[in-house]
Amino acid sequence: MANAPAAPAPASTNDLEAVEQLARAYRVMKTELGKVIVGQEEVVEQVLTAMFCNGHVLLVGVPGLAKTLLVSTISKVLHLGFKRVQFTPDLMPSDITGTDVLEEDHTTGKRAFRFVKGPLFANMVLADEINRTPPKTQAALLEAMQEHKVTVGEQTYTLPEPFFVLATQNPIEQEGTYPLPEAQLDRFMFMTIVKYPTPADEIQIMKQATTNYKAELSRLLDGNAIMELQQIVRRVPVADHVYAYARDLVRATRAGEPGVPAYINELVQWGAGPRACIYLIMAGKARAILNGRVHVTTEDIAKMALPVLRHRIMTTFSAEAAGMTSDKIIERLVREIPRTESTKAA
Structure with a gap:
């Protein structure tokens, strides 16, 4: 292994x-x-x-x-x-990536393709x-x-x-x-x-x-x-309990997984994948630095939960009927998922 x-x-x-x-x-x-x-x-x-x-x-x-x-x-x-x-x-892929154009060399008369970069x-x-x-x-x-x-x-x-x-x-x-x-x-x-x-x-x-x-x-x-x-x-170093908090927060969004809150199975059709864990940690690192710290706290992870997770959670029809958006579900999870740290970030 x-x-x-x-x-x-x-x-x-x-x-x-x-x-x-x-x-x-x-x-x-x-x-x-x-x-x-x-x-x-x-x-x-x-x-x-x-x-x-x-x-x-x-x-x-x-x-x-x-x-x-x-x-x-x-x-x-x-x-x-x-x-x-x-x-x-009507926008085509070549409109943004660029395209090959045929050009003629007036000196030699030869033609060749030249790549014109897109935006x-x-x-x-x-x-x-x-x-x-x-x-x-x-x-x-x-x-x-x-x-x-x-x-x-x-x-x-x-x-x-x-x-x-x-x-x-x-x-x-x-x-x-x-x-x-x-x-x-x-x-x-x-x-x-x-x-x-x-x-x-x-x-x-x-x-x-x-x-x-x-x-x-x-x-x-x-x-x-x-x-x-x-x-x-x-x-930027990250403590194990911060990794664990990011993991627990993401795993709690996955309906059908063992140990998730009961309301998740009712309100969430698809939860966040492993990329959400990666982005939560990276965002926590950046937030810590931008606030002048060289360590990440669970509060950094919690503050970044909405922008990282809101588009990675697909709600059910029951959630839509009850007015439960992905933001409300994330906010509830942030309140309920236990943290092992009491220090709050600025």
């Missing part, structure tokens, strides 16, 4: 300095984004957390909540290449209204998200690093859409719900949008710095 992987080494002095650097950069990033994005602190935190975990995010919200503006502003602050793709029913060849890709495009185009995006590569004909091309997909989905218009299959939803680290602004934030939005206000943004990190910080996140 294969040996179990070694436990992560304690954080070194260099790592501690990197953690402090990332925590400072995170605070400055939030300040810079706040010059353009009013409110939405939770959304900003989740998007940045996913980025430092090398994960992808599905943003769900009604039109006009600045989802596109948020992503483009983050790309400017982080000095990353940014492309936006408006997904439509996926960027550090940050905004896939706007991803559920409005056919499954074949969604599948092309899926390969890029998972492999960080695209295949055109017989050739495979590597995408630039770091590579993030931030997709948007409108929850109120479903006519003529292609709902994302569960396998593709599972590729997103987070499903982040973008809510309406508060009354005070809405006043500020009106003031900024109806005047000559123009924010001056500072560029804080580049692609190489982000990849280095992603490695620091992976080196």
